[in-house]
Amino acid sequence: MKRVGLIVAYDGTNYCGWQVQPNGITIQGELNRCLSELLGEEIETIGASRTDAGVHAMGNVAVFDTETRMPGEKISYALNQRLPEDIRIQLSEEMPMDFHPRYCDSVKTYEYRILNRRFQIPTERLYSYFYHYKLDEKKMREATSYLIGRHDFASFCGAGAQVKSTVRTIRSVEVERFGDMVTIRISGEGFLYNMVRIIAGTLIEIGNGQYPPERMQEILDARDREWAGPTAPAKGLTLLGIQYE
Amino acid sequence: MKRVGLIVAYDGTNYCGWQVQPNGITIQGELNRCLSELLGEEIETIGASRTDAGVHAMGNVAVFDTETRMPGEKISYALNQRLPEDIRIQLSEEMPMDFHPRYCDSVKTYEYRILNRRFQIPTERLYSYFYHYKLDEKKMREATSYLIGRHDFASFCGAGAQVKSTVRTIRSVEVERFGDMVTIRISGEGFLYNMVRIIAGTLIEIGNGQYPPERMQEILDARDREWAGPTAPAKGLTLLGIQYE
Numbered sequence A, B: 001m002k003r004v005g006l007i008v009a010y011d012g013t014n015y016c017g018w019q020v021q022p023n024g025i026t027i028q029g030e031l032n033r034c035l036s037e038l039l040g041e042e043i044e045t046i047g048a049s050r051t052d053a054g055v056h057a058m059g060n061v062a063v064f065d066t067e068t069r070m071p072g073e074k075i076s077y078a079l080n081q082r083l084p085e086d087i088r089i090q091l092s093e094e095m096p097m098d099f100h101p102r103y104c105d106s107v108k109t110y111e112y113r114i115l116n117r118r119f120q121i122p123t124e125r126l127y128s129y130f131y132h133y134k135l136d137e138k139k140m141r142e143a144t145s146y147l148i149g150r151h152d153f154a155s156f157c158g159a160g161a162q163v164k165s166t167v168r169t170i171r172s173v174e175v176e177r178f179g180d181m182v183t184i185r186i187s188g189e190g191f192l193y194n195m196v197r198i199i200a201g202t203l204i205e206i207g208n209g210q211y212p213p214e215r216m217q218e219i220l221d222a223r224d225r226e227w228a229g230p231t232a233p234a235k236g237l238t239l240l241g242i243q244y245e
Helices: A027-039 A072-082 A137-144 A195-207 A215-222 B027-039 B072-082 B137-144 B195-207 B215-222
Strands: A002-010 A056-066 A087-095 A106-116 A129-131 A149-152 A167-178 A181-188 A237-244 B002-010 B056-066 B087-095 B106-116 B129-131 B149-152 B167-178 B181-188 B237-244
Touching (some): A002 A027, A002 A072, A027 A056, A027 A087, A056 A087, A137 A181, A137 A195, A137 A215, A181 A195, A195 A215, A195 A237, B002 B027, B002 B072, B027 B056, B072 B087, B137 B181, B137 B195, B167 B195, B195 B215, B195 B237
Parallel strands (some): A056 A237, B056 B237, B106 B129
Antiparallel strands (some): A002 A056, A002 A087, A106 A181, A149 A167, A167 A181, B002 B056, B106 B181, B106 B237, B167 B181
């Protein structure tokens, strides 16, 4: 028996998110199916981030246990032959048996992309949120300063989440503009449900001038989801990678 | 009666190319249908570049004549409401009645994108050609020097083209690498059928070390399609824009 870790990239457009569910095709479901076929035993993967429907990934992490004699690092090649073209393993390797992708300490990095121009660019439509009103990325950047560090992010927690504590630590937030594309890159030691998308939605309300940057502190202090901006659409979000410490 | 010019962006993935054809959905067909519905008269657009199936555009140009009283610059907004989400008008404006997008002198700029890494990135799969073997972009850049200027590009003309002359002028070719993405950007006063894709396929054979950069001169001199590399896949190609002189 060995434990194998996978770095998984996917286009989330056509999936009902990561986690296996009875109705609908999921990333985890496709991985389990293709791994079970490849290795001839029933495989169940465990994912680090159970991304929502429509969210993309460059580097989600999954592990599974197997009896196979195939070397861990070869599994990526064989598995990519079977997976649909919108899921691609970037790396496979053997891991210690006590490695768990959710319970081991890690820093996750997400990117939220906003296409900010007068008209949509069709080839960007699946991987960014099209926003027509002019965004001031300097104001957005100023607002992010309030988010860095350990805070109670209750205002940025989506409804339906069942968590003991809404305190989380954000390591860094960067806002950049490349031409018409505004990107928000955020790293932290774990995130609440929809937290990155609610932060993005709030930063958009600050970037468009509806609220000043200091509003971010008031929203944090309120500890109330109603104070923050809307949950920005899933298709703008990509899980870039996960660093284990 | 007035003539209206359009700058048209599209994701070519789901189209049988630009030009109207009896079997299959085309960009021109969708434009004609949506314009006719919008303006209440039968509209036939004329396109600058009749891109192939699967080729994308940021700035193709089309014109049509209409009796409408709607101001030319307002048509973009109204038309975008009706078009499918993978076609978006970037600009509409009234043009002189003698403007013709193909017969007026212009410089077209195309970009060919090659994702050059070990494994495919799913979110790039529709808008680049995935190429696994290592490409040396310096060798590719060196090879492009032979292409600049006025030459007989018969070796780079796809089969089935009916042209009087295969002499064309290339203004510039740039090869850049951004991380794993190698881009070829090429500007010229008109191109032969599949010319950019054959140039890309040839540059790949030079970038992977199969031929030296000087091979490009021999291929030009041969004036024979069999000497050049394969036609690179359509999905890597985007018409960036057209400059009228």
